[in-house]
Amino acid sequence: MNVTEIEKELIVNSEKGNLLNELVASLNECQRFYFSVAFINYSGLQLLLDAFKAAKNNGVRGKIITSTYLNFTEPKALRKINEFEDIDLKIFVTDKEVGFHTKAYIFENDDSYKVIIGSSNITQSALKSNIEWNVKVISKNDAQFIQDVLKEYDYLWNSSTEANDEFISKYEEFLSKVKAYSFESKLIYEHAEYIVPNVMQTRAMENLERLRAFGEQRALVIAATGTGKTYMSAFDVRAYRPKKLLFIVHREEILKKAKETFEKLIVNQGVTFGLLTGNHKQKESDYLFATIQTLSKYYQEFRQDEFEYMVIDEAHHATSPSYQEVLKYFQPKFTLGMTATPERSDNHNVFELFDNNVALEVRLHEALEEELVVPFHYFGITDIEGIDLSDIDIRDAAEITKRLKVNERVDFIIENMNFYGHDGEMRKCLGFCATVEHANYMAEEFNKRGYKSACLTGSDKPDQRSAVIARLEDDADELEFIFTVDIFNEGVDIPTVNTVLMLRPTESPIVFIQQLGRGLRKYASKSFLTVLDFIGNHNKAFLIAIALSGSRYYDKESLKIAIATGFADIPGCTHIQMDKISQERILAQIDKENFNSLKYLKEEYVEFKKLNQGRTPYYLVDYLKYDGAPDPIRFIDRDKSYLRFVANVEKNEYAQSLLNNEAFEGALKELSSKLPLKRVYEFVILKYLIDNDHITLDVAKKEILKYVKQIDNDSVLHTFECLNQDYYDSGQRKSKPKLCQQINGILTKTDLFAKLLQNKEFKKYIEDVITYGVIRYEKEFKSEDYGTPHFKLYEQYQMTDAALLSNYRKTHTAFRGSGLLTHEKDYFLFIDLHKEEDIKESINYQDKFINEQYFQWQTPNSTAQSSERGKNIIFNEERGIQLHLFVRKYKKIDGKTEPYIYIGKGNTVKFDGEKPITVKLKLEHEIPANLYTEFTKKV
Structure with a gap:
């Protein structure tokens, strides 16, 4: 066979992709398909259901062979496959002499075949997260390899038994006997050691x-x-x-x-x-x-x-x-x-x-990553055409209820619920509704259609709630559904829940995450949670994307890419899939929305206040209480302090009365301008000084070590100098209040700061900013020692942060305005991938990712190879120069300057040209696939 006739590729489950994506893409483009896998679980099959449905609609037929080997194949999965008339299913019945280990996926096209052979069966972990090796081979129809594969497949097909209803029933009966007999042997011996x-x-x-x-x-x-x-x-x-x-x-x-x-x-x-x-x-x-x-x-x-x-x-x-x-x-x-x-x-x-x-x-994303909870399979389904919520306020509960109470919608929900199925033998489902009236309606309609359902709301007494929950958890009880509003958002733990129905428009990422969390508790017979979200035509549908992205910081661009890539960075076996209409609708909304506008920020704040039981959230730490809460830094960016934002948005007289004190407002602005913290040292010292008059370098080091594993003496000294405003320019010194002063190596509170702290009301808000800064730092940076410069990979930074974090001892505001900044042996490269059209540069910069490992960068256009700076760049390793790369896709989004993302250090491996020099850098850390996609993909 001629080498040119064949293409080969290794497929592994990683950040860059997985076997599931490959199978879905192949099913979407093939004319026929033939699978032979040792076993099929429902957890894996559910992820392929939409691709099978699309294949059917495209007139594509398929054959699947699986086996009873080790009793791993689930009868439920076999029954589901048999619902597809265009897929023929056979079972290779194994005995003690012959095992069945094949894992092969064959796709027939016009003049070629794609064959994937390797280690993956059809389970969620094999398709998405396990360490698996699968080789994809694309070859001409007449190649010997293809002929051998097809011949072997035909042999297996002819040696297998049709998986009809009679066969599956006998297999089910056999498995139930095995389960009964082997129960004791499966008990796990739990010993403390x-x-x-x-x-x-x-x-x-x-x-x-x-x-x-x-x-x-x-x-x-x-x-x-x-x-x-x-x-x-x-x-x-x-x-x-x-x-x-x-x-x-x-x-x-x-x-x-x-x-x-x-x-x-x-x-x-x-x-x-x-x-x-x-x-x-x-x-x-x-x-x-x-x-x-x-x-x-x-x-x-x-x-x-x-x-x-x-x-x-x-x-x-x-x-x-x-x-x-x-x-x-x-x-x-x-x-x-x-x-x-x-x-x-x-x-x-x-x-x-x-x-x-x-x-x-x-919080949720970390729990998924560490496999502390079960993965979820989320399906975003466009609601029926009759449900149009685009012209009403999402908070108009009565009108929303009226429009959602449609019999046709109930049938549509049941149809999808039955199509996607659930994990385990019994369905245990929570349905989240818009109002009490809507929850009662859903329970009644489901009961009419033979699905045993109950309704629970805030008006039900605790005993009644407990009784209904106990019924849902009892396998002997016929109850399958509890429809509810609000009461299960938090604090209720029903481990057996394997299905969640989102039946109301999403008003808040917080509520969405709370409701999702109700089904994520690990349970013996549960390997995943099925989440069906019926996405109506309402103007806040994009909030779903914010909730699912799990990103601390987001902008239009990152959200759009998350949606377009099916939230590829979601960890483990979790799967997020939105149908095309929902995707397009949400992408269009994101394009229209300005996340930095006062209108949007006000809406975000009002929604958060509603979740705070209608009480004004006066404190920044209130935003640490919820997974999915708005980022209050965006409110601070608007008005220089969070309390000022509250005063302006609410016309709040109490907040305004406090802010009438100029010294207090100045102190709040000064502290707030440091958020979010990129190093915690300054705020730890300020926290100590709230209740103490002064602090020595030794005590400061001890206090800082409560939060970080290690700190050097020079960084503590630099912190004292920063708090003493040594590195402020003259304008900053005039406009910013001084809270600390350094005398003979001891840092003390200024009279101004001491006086402010004597006022109990002022002290509460000053403490709040400091506490928020410290807690958020711990959450984002943990206790790791990042050395000097103090940079964390893939964290966001502004130019002046590099001065602070490298213990720069000149005016820090000088660290801006150029693409290359230097401090001793550290060179900081600040790179915009997309230049703004209105910037009239004398040259056309060519800064870009070559791939995940290499980056091309052009020096400032005055840099010659013969200059000291030029030599330091092109011979950086020999000269001990650290080249730190900070990259952003766009300079501004929605009128707001974007931060840079630190992608680590790079070393020059190739260079050419003069004024500017074009440099090829090898990154010390290969950039993660999701971040690479975000930097390089256009939506």
Whole structure:
């Protein structure tokens, strides 16, 4: 065979792509297809359903062979394939002598075949995330290789049995017997020594240990439901070995599970475990698990220092009076708070209760990445034509309800629900509705059509809610659906839920993420969650994209690329798919929207206020409480301080009265201008100075080490100099208030700052900015030591940040206005990929990514190869020059200057030309595929 007749490519699951994408693309363009795979699970099949439907609509027929090998193939998947009349299905029945291991995907085209052979079966992990090797070969029809493949396929096809209903029923019956007989052998022997902390738990414990080592006595852990917070606390207690422990929570069922977890993990330490509840009074136990309701009656029977370690589970309740009484009484050596939802704080700040020490925060995307929750398969489905919400306010609940109560829509929902199916034998579904009336309507209509459903709303009593939830969780009960509004957004944990229906227009990314989270808890018989979102023609549909992107920062460009690439950067087996109409509709909306306009920012703020129980969110830390909350930095960018934004948007007299004090507003603006922090040192020192008059370099270093693993003395000294305004230009010194001054190596508060802090109201807001800065820094940078310059890969930076982070000791505002800035051995390359048309450059710059590993850059047009600067660039490695690359796609989007993204250091491997020199740089870190796509793709 001639080499030119064949093309080959290795397909692996990585950031750059996966087998699923390849199969979907191949199904969309082929004329026939033939699969032979050892086993098929529903988790993988569901991801191919739309491609199979499209193939059918295109008149494409297919054949699939699978097997009963090791009993891995799911009968449910076989039944689903048989619903496609254009796909013929056969089963190779294996016995002890003959195994069946094939994994081959064959696509027939006009004059060629595409054959993919490798290691992947049809499961979600094999198609998306497992380490798999598959080789794609494209070859002419008459090539010997193709003839051999087709001959072997025909042999297997003829050796296999038709997968008709009778066969599948017998297979199901056989599997149920196997399951019954082998139940005991599948029990997992759980011994404390073999249970090891997951990534989240390990990180939390390291951070808790560091905080304690520096004398901190309280800390909060924020992690999504189902990520293992109780195990984490038990691991930490096991390491800490307190003589006495008090574990407090508000619900008895949570308490009993927590006690069981601790008993399982803490063995042979000679401690006793007991309950203090309405029914149990085991007050003498070493490790006491108490409900707050019972503890608040008995707490004075214990000494104040009785317990060395105290755990507050569901810590967002700890601001209530009953908790406050107990917390003020006890004086443990350490208190740990744990919550998934720090938002329900009844006007109190949960963070403050734990001295603003957030030991760990794990939100949805990180939980997916670390496999702490199950993956979800999201299908965005364009709603039926009759549902038009484009001409009404999304907050007009009555009108939305009226338009959604359409029988045809109910049938459409059921049709799609049955098409996509669900994981597991029984469907356990939550349907999120627009109003109580809408939820009642959905439950009634589903019941009429034979789908057992119930409706739960805020007006139902807790006992009634518990009873209905218990019915949904009971496999013997016929209940499949609970339709609800609002009450399941947060705090309700139903691990068995395997389907979520989004039946209302998305008003907020926060609510969307909360509702999605209701089904992500891991459960023995659940490998994924099915999410069906019926996307109507309403003018805020793009909020779905913001929620799903999971990006801390987003702009039009990054959102559009996320949608166009099917949210390729979503971790693991999670799959996000929107149909073409929804995609186009959302892309058009994003094009029209200006995310920086006052109108948009106001809408974002008002929606957030509504989620804050209608209370004005006066504090920046309010925005740390929710996954998917707006980024308040955008509000600060608008009005120089968050409180000023609130005063302007709300015409808020209280905020305005505070801001009438010029010194206070000046201090707020000065602190706010540093957000988001790129190094935490300055704010840690300011936090210390709130309650102390001065700080030495040694104490400052100790304080900073509570937050980072390492810091050098020069960086601490540079921080003191920055706080002393040594690097401000004359204009900045005149306009910005001075909060600290350095005298003989000691930093003290200025009289102005000290006076402001004496005012309780002013102090609250100054503390808020500092706390927000520190907590957000911890969340984004963790405790890593980034060295000097202090750059984190793929983080956003402005030009002047490079001066601060490299301990530059001249005026920092000088660090702007040029594409190349230098400090000693560090060269900072600030690169715009798309030049603005109105910039009249004397040359045509050619700055671009060659591929993920190489970048082409042109020096400033005055740079000659013979100059010192030119030599430092073209011989950078020999001369010890670090070339740092900062790249942005556009200089401005929607009128706002875009930040640069740090892509690491590069080394010159090739150069030519003169004034400018064109340089080819090899990047030290290959750029991640999703970021490369964002920089290079146009939508």
